[in-house]
Amino acid sequence: xxxxxxxxxxxxxxxxxxxxxxxxxxxxxxxxxxxxxxxxxxxxxxxxxxxxxxxxxxxxxxxxxxxxxxxxxxxxxxxxxxxxxxxxxxxxxxxxxxxxxx
Numbered sequence: 001x002x003x004x005x006x007x008x009x010x011x012x013x014x015x016x017x018x019x020x021x022x023x024x025x026x027x028x029x030x031x032x033x034x035x036x037x038x039x040x041x042x043x044x045x046x047x048x049x050x051x052x053x054x055x056x057x058x059x060x061x062x063x064x065x066x067x068x069x070x071x072x073x074x075x076x077x078x079x080x081x082x083x084x085x086x087x088x089x090x091x092x093x094x095x096x097x098x099x100x101x102x
Contacts, residue, residue: 001043004047008028027071029072030048
């Protein structure tokens with residue numbers, strides 16, 4: 001939540017006066033996980049749902065100010081992020097049945 005949601009919220013908050021003045025654009029980077037919860041990625045999915053809700057509300061609020069708000073939601077990517085994900089204690093998570101084992 002700190003990075004995926006609050007990072008976007010705080011950056012937008014501080015940039016908002018300039019965005020309104022220039023009739024700029026807010027672009028959020030979300031994920032397919034913001035539309036459907038992913039097994040083993042509960043926190044990540046929740047942060048992306050929150051981000052999309054924030055951006056959708058912001059879009060409505062700023063419509064009359066001429067500020068455009070959009071978000072990009074990439075699908076699955078080839079990465080090893082699950083292999084290096086940390087649990088709430090800061091250590092590596094155990095591999096789950098959803099993680100590809102080589």
